Amino acid sequence: MNHTTSPTVVPSPTQAPSPSGELAGRRVVLGLSGGIACYKAAELCRALVKAGATVQVVMTDAAMQFITPVTLQALSGQPVFSSQWDPREAAGVGNNMAHINLTREADAILVAPASADFMKKLVHGGADDLLSLMCLARPQTVPLLVAPAMNREMWANPATQRNVAQLRADGVQVLDVGQGDQACGEVGDGRMLEADELLYDLVRFFQPKILAGQQVLVSAGPTYEAIDPVRGITNLSSGKMGFAIARAAHEAGADVTLVAGPVALPTPRGVRRVDVKSAQEMQLALDTLALSATVFVSAAAVADWRPAAPANQKIKKDGSGAVPTLAFTENPDILAGIAGSERARHGLLYCVGFAAESHDLLTHAQAKRVRKGVPLLVGNLGPATFGQDDNALLLVDEHGVVELPRASKLSLARQLVVEIARRRGG
Numbered sequence: 001m002n003h004t005t006s007p008t009v010v011p012s013p014t015q016a017p018s019p020s021g022e023l024a025g026r027r028v029v030l031g032l033s034g035g036i037a038c039y040k041a042a043e044l045c046r047a048l049v050k051a052g053a054t055v056q057v058v059m060t061d062a063a064m065q066f067i068t069p070v071t072l073q074a075l076s077g078q079p080v081f082s083s084q085w086d087p088r089e090a091a092g093v094g095n096n097m098a099h100i101n102l103t104r105e106a107d108a109i110l111v112a113p114a115s116a117d118f119m120k121k122l123v124h125g126g127a128d129d130l131l132s133l134m135c136l137a138r139p140q141t142v143p144l145l146v147a148p149a150m151n152r153e154m155w156a157n158p159a160t161q162r163n164v165a166q167l168r169a170d171g172v173q174v175l176d177v178g179q180g181d182q183a184c185g186e187v188g189d190g191r192m193l194e195a196d197e198l199l200y201d202l203v204r205f206f207q208p209k210i211l212a213g214q215q216v217l218v219s220a221g222p223t224y225e226a227i228d229p230v231r232g233i234t235n236l237s238s239g240k241m242g243f244a245i246a247r248a249a250h251e252a253g254a255d256v257t258l259v260a261g262p263v264a265l266p267t268p269r270g271v272r273r274v275d276v277k278s279a280q281e282m283q284l285a286l287d288t289l290a291l292s293a294t295v296f297v298s299a300a301a302v303a304d305w306r307p308a309a310p311a312n313q314k315i316k317k318d319g320s321g322a323v324p325t326l327a328f329t330e331n332p333d334i335l336a337g338i339a340g341s342e343r344a345r346h347g348l349l350y351c352v353g354f355a356a357e358s359h360d361l362l363t364h365a366q367a368k369r370v371r372k373g374v375p376l377l378v379g380n381l382g383p384a385t386f387g388q389d390d391n392a393l394l395l396v397d398e399h400g401v402v403e404l405p406r407a408s409k410l411s412l413a414r415q416l417v418v419e420i421a422r423r424r425g426g
């Protein structure tokens with residue numbers, strides 16, 4: 001069957017585009033060159049559509065040895081192109097120039113998988129198939145991202161690495177490769193990133209790099225204060241807001257370190273994570289990391305008190321019905337300490353505090369900003385947000401108050417990053 005002239009009956013996409021998705025309104029050309037990783041491209045196509053993107057698939061002949069255009073057409077909801085001689089209308093234009101028309105309205109081209117041979121072709125301006133021809137003919141305003149996929153020896157080969165370096169020098173975004181089991185049975189670097197990782201990288205690519213060059217330190221989650229080796233006290237913070245801030249800062253181009261209390265959340269891609277348990281451990285980690293940070297966002301719900309004398313062994317019932325008496329001691333105020341440090345006082349470190357309140361949010365937030373000595377304090381209602389995926393924030397600084405209405409934590413985190421960048425002069 002000649003795929004290039006197959007009837008253009010377009011099935012509905014399996015997933016209706018979400019107008020509020022991460023890629024809503026984006027037009028992405030998804031290119032597939034030959035490789036086993038083509039099976040992941042099907043999942044990626046689905047993920048892109050689900051995220052709200054309009055996806056136009058272009059395949060090489062080699063890619064069609066691994067997966068059929070029928071699958072990609074069904075998943076993208078658009079006819080697939082593979083030949084420069086395809087006479088069908090492309091992007092609504094019937095001039096038989098698919099290599100031009102397909103990219104003129106595109107926001108990005110993502111080639112996934114990008115084989116070693118396809119990258120070589122890009123380096124040399126090859127144009128003997130539709131995908132390479134289209135990449136060569138793309139306007140310089142249309143970004144090109146490639147997701148390499150190959151055997152570990154091919155990836156490590158100096159020829160491939162030279163091509164990667166040249167592509168980067170030419171302004172092509174060469175994404176990372178994954179590490180692990182390969183289809184050939186070997187283990188190492190070179191497998192294509194997973195669909196969710198590629199989606200993340202594309203979403204990140206579109207975010208303005210307003211924190212480029214910044215070293216952002218974020219604390220998140222609760223702390224856990226031991227009573228004995230099997231018991232302790234903690235709080236209801238889920239860590240979701242802090243993790244979203246770490247992700248948003250990374251998307252904005254910052255180098256991000258996240259110090260997390262005990263939570264079971266996945267580490268945002270590209271973010272360095274340090275796990276801690278108690279407030280004292282958190283303080284040790286943050287005090288050290290703050291020495292090289294330029295922004296510190298203290299989103300952690302640090303326990304105010306800890307048991308004064310945690311037992312080394314499990315406290316046992318003695319059968320009399322007597323209950324143990326717990327004495328508490330106050331934890332150090334980590335944020336106030338860092339905000340009062342020399343680097344912060346000299347403007348080298350910009351500190352952002354949070355206030356988790358149950359009532360009178362504005363009054364408490366304003367007072368807390370002054371008490372902690374931070375230029376910006378973010379107020380939120382703890383009981384209404386702990387564990388939720390959305391939140392509403394009140395930003396308090398010396399000039400007044402900015403309200404960020406209820407939205408997803410990631411959306412609020414991105415807005416907060418904009419506010420921080422503006423105050424840092426980004």
Ligand code: CTP
Binds near residue numbers: 368
């Ligand atoms: N914080 C901190 N160290 C502590 C307590 C809080 O660094 N021991 C930080 C939090 O990460 C947050 C800010 O201080 O950025 C405010 O935390 P919050 O729990 O709202 O306030 P508290 O300082 O505990 O004050 P209060 O208990 O009176 O509300």
